[in-house]
Amino acid sequence: MxxxxxxxxxxxxxxxxxxxxxxxxxxxxxxxxxxxxxxxxxxxxxxxxxxxxxxxxxxxxxxxxxxxxxxxxxxxxxxxxxxxxxxxxxxxxxxxxxxxxxxxxxxxxxxxxxxxxxxQPEPIVWVEKQTGRGQILTVSLSDGSKIRLNAESSIQFPNKFTDGKREVILEGEGFFEVAENPQLPFVVVTPKINTTVLGTSFNIRSYPEESTVQVAVKSGKVAVSDKASELILTPNQIATYDSRNRLLKQEEDIESLIAWKDGGFIFDQKPLKDIIKHLERRYDVDITINDPALKHIRITLKQKGQSLSTVLNILSKSGGFDYEIKGKDVLLKSRGL
Incomplete structure (x- = not known):
């Protein structure tokens, strides 16, 4: 029932x-x-x-x-x-x-x-992705382009591209793999320069605390412009916007500049004071040098996926200094001090 x-x-x-x-x-x-x-x-x-x-x-x-x-x-x-x-x-x-x-x-x-x-037309919404110290992030865009975002960086982009161009805003460092579309140029906006492409791969480094902005091309063709001039870059060419507001071009193997995206370091006779900036971002630490003379020591290093202590051990042997690690604080000091 x-x-x-x-x-x-x-x-x-x-x-x-x-x-x-x-x-x-x-x-x-x-x-x-x-x-x-x-x-x-x-x-x-x-x-x-x-x-x-x-x-x-x-x-x-x-x-x-x-x-x-x-x-x-x-x-x-x-x-x-x-x-x-x-x-x-x-x-x-x-x-x-x-x-x-x-x-x-x-x-x-x-x-x-x-x-x-x-x-009804879909509203345009701007999205922001950020990384902190010790973080690397891959961002995918609606057109199929991909951005590898380095530590302490941010990228802003719309949920879809309209108005005849693809525009994103970068602060920090990013490696771009842009999907080809001749009808929609891809523009990366930074505070001092703009970088325009149709389909290519390239690296941009534009940290606020650094006096220079650098664009390095891995494949394709890139146009880099400031308010007064424009440079066309092809593979293994680098544009640098320097502290004197000049836009300069040079030929160089760019592998050392983009090694970060795969978790590596390539330093070729680079001053220690510049190297520690990379280490601080990568490992989320604060590094202090107690002897000003150490800052100008030039070191060559090629490493990938190593711990902070391993990298410091190699650097200390090459540079002739000692180091101490206490939590997130690192001290580099001359030997005997």
Whole structure:
């Protein structure tokens, strides 16, 4: 025998559109088996009135249409059978038909509304990604371009590109792999220079505390411009915007400049004072040199994926100094002090 309470609960779930597919099947199976039941019929009509006020959500529309079509077919068969024996006409047919028509109309209304919403232009939203010390992040853009963001850097970009160009804003250092699109130039904006490409890979270093901005091209062609001039760069060419506001170009193997993106270091006769800036960002430490003379020692180093202590050990042997690590504080000192 059917449990009345459970059937009522199913109607309540149907009313609030939180019924599962399995529960909806159970409910309509009961309707089909015993359409003449007064209590069940009353619940059905009650739900129909509520359904008119609160239509089903869009996820349930296909299921509603399928189930009510099934009920409608059964009701029509029942009505024809009753009429053939000249009994009182069966009323479930009209109720089920009315509900089905309502659901079909609501479905059409929803589809039209959805199309209108989809035809509305999507708002442009600017996104910002940041890295702290010791962090390197890969950012993917909507056009398929990728940016490898170095430590203590940030990149701002729109959720989609419009207005005839792809523009992003960089602070810090990033390696760019730009998806080719001749119709949409890719522009990297930094405080002092702009870099424009159509499809290429290149590195930009533009930290606020550093006096120079550097663009190094790995593949393709890049245009670098300031307010007064423009340079065209090809692979293994570097543009430097220096402290005297000059934009200069030079030829150089750029592997040492982009080794950071793969977790490595390549320093070729670089002053120790410049090397420690890289180490501080990479390992999230603060490095102090107690002897000013050490800052100008030039060191050559090529390492990848090594711990801070390993890198410092190699540097100390090459530079002839000692070091101490205390938490996030590192002291470089002349030997014997």
């Amino acid at each position: 059917r449990n009345r309470t459970n059937i009522s609960e199913l109607f309540e779930k149907l009313k609030y559109n939180n019924i599962t597919k399995e529960e909806l099947n159970i409910l309509f199976d009961n309707i089909e088996r015993d359409e003449a039941d007064p209590e069940l019929r009353s619940l059905f009509y009650q739900h129909w009135r509520l359904l008119s006020e609160a239509p089903p959500n869009q996820q349930e529309l296909p299921l509603y249409k399928k189930q009510f079509s099934k009920v409608l077919k059964k009701a029509r068969e029942k009505e024809l059978k009753v009429q053939s024996t000249r009994k009182r006409p069966f009323k479930w047919y009209s109720a089920a038909a009315a509900i089905l028509i309502f659901i079909l109309a609501y479905s059409l209304f929803y589809i039209n509304s959805k199309e209108q919403v989809e035809n």
